[in-house]
Amino acid sequence: MEQEHKGSEQAKSLWLADSEKPSFPTVSEDLTADVIIVGAGITGIATAFEMTERGLDVIIIDADQVLQGTTGHTTAKITSQHDVYYHELIQHIGMPKARLYVEANEKAKELIQARVKEYDIDCHLEVKDAYLYTTEENGVKKLKKELDAYKQLGIDREWITALPFDAGIKAALAMTQQAQFHPLHYLHALIDQLIDRGVRIFEQTAAVDVKEGKHPAVITKSGHHLMGRSIISCSHFPFYDGKGLYFTRIHPEQSYVVAAKTKKPLPDGMYLGIDQPAHSLRTAKFHGEDVVLIGGQGHKTGQGGDESAHYEALEKFGEATLGITEVLYRWSTHDMVTMDQIPYIGRLTTHHSNIFVATGFRKWGMTTSHVAATLIGDLIEGKSNPYESIFTPSRLVSDAFVKDFIKENTNVAAKLISGKLKRADQTIDDLKPGEGGIVSYEHKKCGAFKSEDGDIFLVDTTCTHLGCEVAWNNSDRTWDCPCHGSRFSITGEVVEGPAKKPLKRSYKEQ
Numbered sequence: 001m002e003q004e005h006k007g008s009e010q011a012k013s014l015w016l017a018d019s020e021k022p023s024f025p026t027v028s029e030d031l032t033a034d035v036i037i038v039g040a041g042i043t044g045i046a047t048a049f050e051m052t053e054r055g056l057d058v059i060i061i062d063a064d065q066v067l068q069g070t071t072g073h074t075t076a077k078i079t080s081q082h083d084v085y086y087h088e089l090i091q092h093i094g095m096p097k098a099r100l101y102v103e104a105n106e107k108a109k110e111l112i113q114a115r116v117k118e119y120d121i122d123c124h125l126e127v128k129d130a131y132l133y134t135t136e137e138n139g140v141k142k143l144k145k146e147l148d149a150y151k152q153l154g155i156d157r158e159w160i161t162a163l164p165f166d167a168g169i170k171a172a173l174a175m176t177q178q179a180q181f182h183p184l185h186y187l188h189a190l191i192d193q194l195i196d197r198g199v200r201i202f203e204q205t206a207a208v209d210v211k212e213g214k215h216p217a218v219i220t221k222s223g224h225h226l227m228g229r230s231i232i233s234c235s236h237f238p239f240y241d242g243k244g245l246y247f248t249r250i251h252p253e254q255s256y257v258v259a260a261k262t263k264k265p266l267p268d269g270m271y272l273g274i275d276q277p278a279h280s281l282r283t284a285k286f287h288g289e290d291v292v293l294i295g296g297q298g299h300k301t302g303q304g305g306d307e308s309a310h311y312e313a314l315e316k317f318g319e320a321t322l323g324i325t326e327v328l329y330r331w332s333t334h335d336m337v338t339m340d341q342i343p344y345i346g347r348l349t350t351h352h353s354n355i356f357v358a359t360g361f362r363k364w365g366m367t368t369s370h371v372a373a374t375l376i377g378d379l380i381e382g383k384s385n386p387y388e389s390i391f392t393p394s395r396l397v398s399d400a401f402v403k404d405f406i407k408e409n410t411n412v413a414a415k416l417i418s419g420k421l422k423r424a425d426q427t428i429d430d431l432k433p434g435e436g437g438i439v440s441y442e443h444k445k446c447g448a449f450k451s452e453d454g455d456i457f458l459v460d461t462t463c464t465h466l467g468c469e470v471a472w473n474n475s476d477r478t479w480d481c482p483c484h485g486s487r488f489s490i491t492g493e494v495v496e497g498p499a500k501k502p503l504k505r506s507y508k509e510q
Contacts, residue, residue, distance in 0.1 A: 263323030
């Protein structure tokens with residue numbers, strides 16, 4: 001395999017490498033608006049745009065930088081084909097609601113396409129068929145069930161027994177007329193529109209709490225109050241729980257992407273294998289050339305072992321399928337998954353009339369983010385929305401999902417116990433520059449990171465949420481909790497909730 005590797009320069013997404021990063025100030029005073037949106041990814045930006053369409057004044061804040069989180073690390077498929085999904089969805093929520101789910105996502109796809117056209121956005125939007133494929137006989141059976149679901153739901157489709165690339169495919173199911181694009185080019189254009197409409201956007205402004213009431217306020221880490229008539233949590237994990245117990249009902253999963261130049265072109269379409277480990281393929285434009293995004297290797301956050309092995313597996317698959325001449329970028333992303341695999345979009349709980357949440361998009365946030373924008377917009381205006389009952393976070397779930405809930409929390413308990421029992425088998429001296437890991441230091445177990453300059457950063461490995469032991473993520477250089485998905489920086493600061501407090505700093509050696 002002939003490849004060029006660029007070292008640390010690879011560790012970013014193609015989207016971030018191919019776009020200029022806007023810059024916004026930090027909140028420095030108390031402010032007021034009609035709507036306060038927490039989270040400046042695609043959901044926050046799309047929702048803010050929708051609010052301005054309805055004549056509302058909006059403030060957006062982000063704990064980090066605009067579009068640098070999950071949105072900047074997506075594979076950016078604008079599709080209603082959400083893996084092998086609809087056969088089971090019909091079983092769990094019934095045909096009428098399953099039809100509405102499809103309709104909601106199709107309308108969201110059309111909304112994105114309409115905005116690209118209306119504002120003449122150069123975001124490489126291309127209409128393509130989306131394919132599910134399998135290399136196994138058991139997978140053919142699954143696809144046939146999914147085909148039957150497509151027929152019942154009226155989804156435009158095509159059944160195929162061969163695809164024009166070397167993956168040993170036995171069958172494939174196409175959902176026609178889907179799309180792909182450059183997500184950051186699209187969202188930067190929306191941000192320009194938001195600024196023209198007077199929307200105030202702030203970065204490096206972490207929301208830590210909410211003061212509830214008729215006019216609720218977001219309380220920032222710096223102590224400032226942002227008051228509005230409505231608050232919308234569009235952060236990856238809900239920044240405010242409101243006794244909704246979201247940390248018990250959603251879990252994060254990490255997956256990986258490699259952007260590469262290939263010997264063979266990828267045939268027109270977007271492809272997702274349904275076998276395990278799953279692999280996805282789509283093209284993207286980079287400096288005027290077609291490159292291929294190879295994705296997959298998903299696992300629960302904090303439970304995937306050495307991240308480099310996942311990238312190597314993707315490159316091996318890419319080499320076998322298309323031939324790789326150069327790896328341009330490698331990145332990973334984290335996605336929230338709900339108990340029943342349907343996003344939580346709506347009122348935070350039944351007791352909250354003016355606090356809303358959108359989370360749990362299960363890797364399909366391009367369409368569901370826009371579903372959230374229009375659905376929450378209707379709820380704020382007191383209008384009925386046909387999709388409210390499907391996505392409401394307060395919905396009842398079937399016994400099958402209750403069993404999954406119990407299984408998930410059993411997994412949490414197992415990780416809590418195993419993490420406490422696991423001993424450190426290395427010391428600081430064993431770490432190379434740029435590496436992190438669990439080490440023994442002064443007869444205690446702690447988390448260590450050794451910078452390229454040789455600085456040592458030590459943290460307590462006990463997650464400040466519910467006491468599980470964090471694991472080192474050498475891809476993102478974060479400490480990840482395998483129980484509820486909290487993530488921390490090398491210095492212990494909270495990167496992702498539900499944890500509110502940083503890891504304790506043990507020691508720093510210059």
